[in-house]
Amino acid sequence: MSAQSPGSREPQLANYDRDFLLKLYAQILLIRRFEEQVKFLFLEGTMPGTIHQCHGQEATAVGVCTALNKDDFITSTFRGHGHALAKGLTPREMLDELFGAATGCCKGKGGSMHMGNMEKGMIPGIAIVAGGIPLAAGMALAFKMRKTSQVVACFFGDGAVAEGAFHEGLNMAAIWNLPVLFVCENNLYGASTRIDKVMKNIKISDRAAGYGFRGETVDGNDLLAVYEAARRAVGECRAGHGPVLLELLTYRRTGHSRRDACHYQSRDERDAWFSNDPIERFVQTLLTRSDIAQIDLDRVEAQVDHEVSDAVQQARRAPQPATNDLLRDVYA
């Protein structure tokens, strides 16, 4: 576990609607199952490219995106499958994209690291660390200039905090009071390098004060805590009091990218975080409700499994691009 301690605002479970909770469960489970399938397909050798997966970090994506409206936007990174699913991209359009198919969300030209869908409120993933942070500020500037009530949630990892783009983007969002929710998924590692080797003050939410806005550290593996923190922050942004920096403490259970066996993570650390799994914790929480039983969760699980395996079957047969598509869509 991290030495940091998240803010302590206990979510009040009783306030939640049963169907809403089951929908959250379906979403967080969908991301886990999707990532498991992708890993299998990759190891099986049928899927091209490389992958950066988010096993263990599912609660951050679902908690934040659930606090957004459909016409709000997100920016994501090379580790974006969870964000995309949580923002409403379908497993089908994403798996097709992972197979490089013409029917993928980017017609096979983006791949794992650049998934997006403008209609669903997600620009293509930005695979340059921190590259999406100034973009998010600019998207929010557009919303502010046009006087819409939209907000941007900008996902990035702890590694991005060392980049100049982080500083420049947060500063501009601050001076113009832009409606951006900066979401730092602090999973303790930038690729293989642990945060305490590259950062003196590892409480990332402290950075917000330096720019003159509010920052908050939240238990990123507590789905409802993430959701409530994001909802508060989104509300502030919509009211013209943005930006806000949320630091979500979480852990990557899988390698940085393909074939990374994570030998740089200590056994003790892994054990501690594996027993702090966001999905298992949410299940335990749900089962304390008198109106939710294991059979309800089983039903959700069956639906999710069906949705993912159906998408996999179709993606395996999805049409590949024609080679003359190579020259299309360079210019608008």
Add this chain to the structure above:
Amino acid sequence: MKRQGIAESLRDAIAEEMERDSTVFCIGEDIAVPGGWGGAFTVTLGLEDRFPDRMINTPIAELGFFGVAIGAALMGMRPIVDVQYGDFLFLASDQIVNNAAKMRYMSGGDCKVPLVVRVPVGATGRGSQHAQNMERYFIGVPGLKAVAVSNAYDAKGILKSAVRDDNPVMIFEHKLLYGSKGARAESGAVDATSDIPEEEFTVPLDKAVIRREGSDVTILSWLLMAHFSMFAAKTLAGDSIHAEVIDVRSLSPIDYETIGPSVQKTGHVVIVEEGPKTGGVSAEIAAGLLERFGEYLQAPILRVASPDVPVPFSPVLENAYRPDSRRIAEAVRGLLS
């Protein structure tokens, strides 16, 4: 009709486009400051009075404000970015090359980035880091368009076309061409004024233009070198050498439809470029001409460019660095002899 320099015609073009389309806005350093400069070269001077909400003055943070502009463009705005000195583009290159240029392609055509970047370039007594001709670094980036404006008429018409284009367009402007009179006049400035019609006009982004017709040699150049090439052509005419001078103007894509027939006619080509010879725009044009019109060439293509050194400060050295009309004329004579 009125006589204007490039700074004034760009300012009018920006104002007219902002008037026409409420999504157009300006963003950059030291713009919209009351009592300030209107950007480093006065181009946006006073526009904040007319468009107070659409002139965004930024911190000194090129990577950041380029990203901001691109993000706004992705959401349907049409930013015009002012970069002060072209040399600062290296700070912004990640956003320009990895995001602005690629976003449309890697999204499979789902997004567009209608972005205009105004880039002052050229060696002007400021030493090595406020001097480079940056166009060479961007012509080979798929997804970007690159144009170079050498007079006030083109500047106005091209800026308007760029604002209306749905792609990222980089407009290269030369610091010695903004205006040879007034507050921002530079030592060595060249008159690039034009008669500007009252009525609306645009200039296409992808077309070269023949500035002077001739039959003996084709001189290709842009920005300041387009003017020096015209001076050289005048000198050469005294020796009965008839040079055809083409302002390449569109650096990406290169307009071979206009250049090609000239090469077929003269069989001799001199390309003039301010900036180091190695890896420059002229290398690309030379290769492109060889592939397309090699059989018409009666002599090897000649390049007149700066030597492969950083831009020096001393005026003596800077003048030796930058090609001038004398060197251009000498090269032409050498080629034809």
